Amino acid sequence: MAKKKTTSKKKTASKKMSLKPSKQNTIIFGSLLILFSIALFFSFVSFYFTWQDDQSLLTEFSDRNAEAKNLLNKFGAAVSHFFVYKGFGVASLILTFLLCITGLYLFLNLEKKGLLKKWIWGLTFMIWISIALGFVGEAKPLLGGMVGYEMNDFLKDYTGTIGVVLILLFGLVFILVRFFKFSPDKIRKPSFGGSRTKTAETAPGEDHIDLGEEPLIDDAEEAPVVIDTYTHKKDIPSLKEEEPAKSDFEVNVPVEEEAEEPLSMEVEKIVEEKEETDNIADKLVEDFGEFDPTLELGNYKFPTIDLLDPHGVTGGITINQEELEENKNKIVETLKNYKIGISQIKATIGPTVTLYEIVPEAGIRISKIKNLEDDIALSLAALGIRIIAPIPGKGTIGIEVPNKNATIVSMRSVIASSKFQKAEMQLPIAFGKTISNETFVVDLAKMPHLLMAGATGQGKSVGLNAVLTSLLYKKHPAEVKFILVDPKKVELSIYNKIERHFLAKLPDSDEAIITDNAKVINTLNSLCIEMDNRYELLKKAMVRNLKEYNAKFKARKLNPNDGHKYLPYIVLVIDEFADLIMTAGKEVETPIARLAQLARAIGIHLIIATQRPSVNVITGIIKANFPARIAFRVTSKIDSRTILDAQGADQLIGRGDMLYTQGNDVTRIQCAFVDTPEVAKITEYIGSQRAYPHAHELPEYSGDESGTSIDYEIADRDAMFREAAEVIVTAQQGSASLIQRKLKLGYNRAGRIIDQLEAAGIVGPFEGSKARQVLVPDLVALDQLLNNEGS
Numbered sequence: 083m084a085k086k087k088t089t090s091k092k093k094t095a096s097k098k099m100s101l102k103p104s105k106q107n108t109i110i111f112g113s114l115l116i117l118f119s120i121a122l123f124f125s126f127v128s129f130y131f132t133w134q135d136d137q138s139l140l141t142e143f144s145d146r147n148a149e150a151k152n153l154l155n156k157f158g159a160a161v162s163h164f165f166v167y168k169g170f171g172v173a174s175l176i177l178t179f180l181l182c183i184t185g186l187y188l189f190l191n192l193e194k195k196g197l198l199k200k201w202i203w204g205l206t207f208m209i210w211i212s213i214a215l216g217f218v219g220e221a222k223p224l225l226g227g228m229v230g231y232e233m234n235d236f237l238k239d240y241t242g243t244i245g246v247v248l249i250l251l252f253g254l255v256f257i258l259v260r261f262f263k264f265s266p267d268k269i270r271k272p273s274f275g276g277s278r279t280k281t282a283e284t285a286p287g288e289d290h291i292d293l294g295e296e297p298l299i300d301d302a303e304e305a306p307v308v309i310d311t312y313t314h315k316k317d318i319p320s321l322k323e324e325e326p327a328k329s330d331f332e333v334n335v336p337v338e339e340e341a342e343e344p345l346s347m348e349v350e351k352i353v354e355e356k357e358e359t360d361n362i363a364d365k366l367v368e369d370f371g372e373f374d375p376t377l378e379l380g381n382y383k384f385p386t387i388d389l390l391d392p393h394g395v396t397g398g399i400t401i402n403q404e405e406l407e408e409n410k411n412k413i414v415e416t417l418k419n420y421k422i423g424i425s426q427i428k429a430t431i432g433p434t435v436t437l438y439e440i441v442p443e444a445g446i447r448i449s450k451i452k453n454l455e456d457d458i459a460l461s462l463a464a465l466g467i468r469i470i471a472p473i474p475g476k477g478t479i480g481i482e483v484p485n486k487n488a489t490i491v492s493m494r495s496v497i498a499s500s501k502f503q504k505a506e507m508q509l510p511i512a513f514g515k516t517i518s519n520e521t522f523v524v525d526l527a528k529m530p531h532l533l534m535a536g537a538t539g540q541g542k543s544v545g546l547n548a549v550l551t552s553l554l555y556k557k558h559p560a561e562v563k564f565i566l567v568d569p570k571k572v573e574l575s576i577y578n579k580i581e582r583h584f585l586a587k588l589p590d591s592d593e594a595i596i597t598d599n600a601k602v603i604n605t606l607n608s609l610c611i612e613m614d615n616r617y618e619l620l621k622k623a624m625v626r627n628l629k630e631y632n633a634k635f636k637a638r639k640l641n642p643n644d645g646h647k648y649l650p651y652i653v654l655v656i657d658e659f660a661d662l663i664m665t666a667g668k669e670v671e672t673p674i675a676r677l678a679q680l681a682r683a684i685g686i687h688l689i690i691a692t693q694r695p696s697v698n699v700i701t702g703i704i705k706a707n708f709p710a711r712i713a714f715r716v717t718s719k720i721d722s723r724t725i726l727d728a729q730g731a732d733q734l735i736g737r738g739d740m741l742y743t744q745g746n747d748v749t750r751i752q753c754a755f756v757d758t759p760e761v762a763k764i765t766e767y768i769g770s771q772r773a774y775p776h777a778h779e780l781p782e783y784s785g786d787e788s789g790t791s792i793d794y795e796i797a798d799r800d801a802m803f804r805e806a807a808e809v810i811v812t813a814q815q816g817s818a819s820l821i822q823r824k825l826k827l828g829y830n831r832a833g834r835i836i837d838q839l840e841a842a843g844i845v846g847p848f849e850g851s852k853a854r855q856v857l858v859p860d861l862v863a864l865d866q867l868l869n870n871e872g873s
C-alpha cells in the first residue's frame with residue numbers, strides 16, 4: 083500500500099513537474115519570490131534597528147497581542163533573527179538579492195542556465211563576507227552573524243589569527259580571479275580591454291625580446307596612437323566576447339527568446355537540434371574563449387602611419403580665389419554665348435578638380451548643355467573638363483574643371499582619416515578623395531571584384547598599391563591572403579617580403595609572386611578547387627557566406643575534425659590582364675569567369691588591371707561579373723565605354739585622376755598616392771616580424787602539361803574515362819573544360835582524365851592556349867583502339 087502511495091505521489095509530482103513550464107505558474111511563483119525577497123530585505127534592514135527591542139518577543143511568537151517593531155512585525159523579527167543573527171549577519175542581504183533574481187528569472191521566463199551559477203557565487207560571497215565580518219567585528223554578532231562568529235572561532239582554534247587572515251585572503255583572491263576575472267595584468271595596464279588580450283598571449287619575456295628590435299620599437303613608440311587605434315579595433319570583438327561571461331543576464335535573454343517563445347512544434351524541433359551544438363559550443367567558448375585566428379601571430383604589429391610619406395601636403399587644399407573667379411566668369415560667359423542663363427552657381431574644390439554646380443534658368447534643356455561640353459572645354463582652355471548633367475539626386479548640372487595646381491592626396495592622409503580608421507567593413511579600401519574632399523572608402527568584399535583600366539602611366543600601379551596598402555593597414559595576416567600575378571615582373575615584386583605573412587601560392591612553386599603566365603593557369607584552377615572546397619565547407623556548416631562561416635567557427639560551433647578551419651579572404655591581383663589573355667586566352671578566361679561568378683560568397687575577390695581595355699581583353703563575360711570598375715585616363719572614348727559603359731575616362735587628367743563605378747553612379751576620385759619606397763617600408767616592417775612557417779598553401783592542381791610523362795595503368799583509369807574519350811572524339815576537341823562541362827566533373831578530375839587520354843594516345847600533348855589535338859578520328863576507331871588495348 084505504502085509503495086503504491088509513494089508511486090502515485092511520484093506520479094502526481096511528475097505531473098506537476100510537467101505542468102511547471104506553463105507560463106502562468108512560473109509567473110505566479112516568480113512574482114511570489116520577488117515579493118518575498120522584498121519582504122525579507124525590509125525585515126533584515128529594519129532588524130538592525132529593532133533587534134534589541136524585538137528580542138524578547140521571539141518566544142511570544144504565537145501571542146497575537148504582542149507587537150514587534152520590525153517593519154514586518156513578528157514575522158520579520160523571527161525570520162531576521164534566524165537569517166541575520168543566527169545565520170550570516172549583513173551577508174544575509176545577498177540572500178534577498180538571490181531570491182529576487184530567481185523571482186525575476188521565473189517572472190520574465192528567462193533561460194535558467196546562468197541561475198545556478200549566480201546562486202553558487204552568491205552563497206560563496208555570503209560565507210566569505212560572513213567570516214570576514216565575523217573576524218573584524220568579533221564583538222558585534224550582527225555583522226557576521228552566528229555562522230561568521232562560529233566559523234572564526236573554529237578556524238582560530240586550529241590555525242590562529244594569522245591563519246584566519248591568510249584563509250580569508252585566499253578566499254578573496256579566489257573570488258577576484260574566478261568571479262571578477264581579475265588578473266595581475268590589469269594592474270599593469272588597467273585602461274583597455276585590448277591590452278588584456280595582448281598580454282594574455284605575450285609572456286613578459288617575449289615583450290622584452292620585441293623591445294630588443296630597435297627599429298620596430300622606435301616606430302611603435304613614435305606613433306603609439308596608430309598602434310593603439312588598431313589594437314582597439316582588433317580588440318573590440320574580444321571585449322564583446324568577454325562581456326557575456328561577466329553578465330550572463332544579457333546573453334540569456336536572446337537565447338530564451340529563441341527557445342521559449344515559439345510554441346509550434348516545428349520551431350521547437352529546430353531549436354532542439356541547435357541547442358545541442360550550441361550548448362557544446364557555448365561551453366567551449368566559456369572555457370577557452372572564442373577562437374582567435376590571430377593567435378598564432380599574436381604579437382603581430384600593424385604597420386604604423388609614419389611609414390607613409392605626407393608628400394609635402396600638410397594642410398588641406400589651398401584655395402586660389404582668383405582662379406575660382408576666373409573659371410566662374412568663363413563658364414557664365416560661355417553659357418551666355420549659347421543663350422543659357424544661370425540662376426545659381428556653386429563651387430566645390432577638390433584635390434585635383436573643382437566642381438562648379440550650376441542651376442540653369444527655367445526652361446533650359448539639359449541636353450543642350452551636355453552637347454556644349456567641347457565648347458565649354460575650349461573656352462576654359464583646360465584638359466579634363468567633364469560635364470555631369472544632371473548630377474544624380476541633386477537637380478543641378480556639374481562642370482568639373484581641373485585645378486591649375488593639383489594637390490597630391492597622400493596615402494597617409496586617407497589611411498589616417500577617421501572614415502577609414504572606423505570603417506566597419508570586411509575588406510576596407512581607401513582609394514583616395516572625392517571631389518568634395520571626402521575620403522572615399524569602399525568594401526572590396528561588397529564589390530565583389532574590381533576591374534581597373536587605364537592607359538600606361540596614368541596611375542594604375544599606384545592604384546593597386548593603394549588597394550594593397552589599405553588592406554595591409556587594416557587586416558591581420560590571418561585574415562587575408564593575396565595572390566599576386568605580375569607579368570611585368572617588377573611592379574609587385576616588393577611584396578615578396580611579406581610572402582610568409584600575407585601571400586598564398588601553390589604548394590610546389592618557389593616564387594609566391596607569379597610572373598610566368600603558364601603558372602597563372604595552374605593557380606587559377608587551384609583557386610577554383612579552393613572555391614569548390616570552400617563551398618563544400620559552407621554547405622556542411624549550413625551558412626551562406628564566409629562571414630557567417632568564420633563567425634560560426636570563431637564561436638566554436640564548427641568542429642575542426644570535420645575539416646572546418648578559419649578561412650581567410652583571398653584577394654587575387656592581376657596587374658596586366660591583357661598580357662595574360664594574349665598568351666593564354668580561354669585557359670585563363672574560363673576560370674576567371676567562373677571565379678568571378680561564384681567566388682563572392684566564399685571570400686575570394688579578384689582585382690584585375692589592364693592597360694588595354696579593348697573588348698577582346700575585357701570580354702562580355704568578364705565585364706558582366708565585374709560590376710565595380712575603375713577607369714584611369716584612357717586614350718579614347720571607346721576605351722572609356724568598354725570599361726565604364728559611359729564616356730568620361732578619356733577626359734580625365736591622369737596622375738591618379740580616376741572614375742569609379744559600381745553599378746550606375748560614376749564618382750570622380752583622386753587616387754591616393756603611395757610611392758614604391760613607402761610600400762617597401764611597409765613590407766619591410768611587416769616582413770621583419772615573426773611570420774608563418776610558409777606562405778598560405780593553395781590546393782594542389784596538376785595542370786595539363788604535367789601529364790605528358792605519366793603512364794597510366796589501364797586498371798587505374800577513371801570510371802568516366804570511356805565517356806570522356808567519346809565526348810572528346812565526337813567533338814574533335816581535346817580540352818579538359820569540355821569534359822568538365824559535358825560530364826559535370828571537377829577541374830581536378832577532368833585534368834586527370836585528359837592525362838589518361840593522352841597516355842592512351844587519344845589526344846596529343848599540351849599545346850598552351852590551344853586545345854589538344856585529337857588523334858582518333860571517330861567513335862569506331864576509338865572502339866577499336868580500346869578493344870585492342872584490352873587484348
Ligand SMILES: Nc1ncnc2c1ncn2[C@@H]1O[C@H](COP(=O)(O)OP(=O)(O)OP(=O)(O)O)[C@@H](O)[C@H]1O
Nearest residue numbers: 537538539540541542543544693737738753754755
Ligand atoms: N594618385 C597619384 N597622385 C599623383 N601622382 C600619381 C598618382 N598616380 C600616379 N601618379 C604619377 O604617375 C606615374 C605613373 O603611375 P603608375 O606607375 O601607377 O602608372 P601605370 O598606369 O601603372 O603605368 P604602367 O601601366 O605603365 O605601369 C607615377 O610615377 C606618379 O608620378
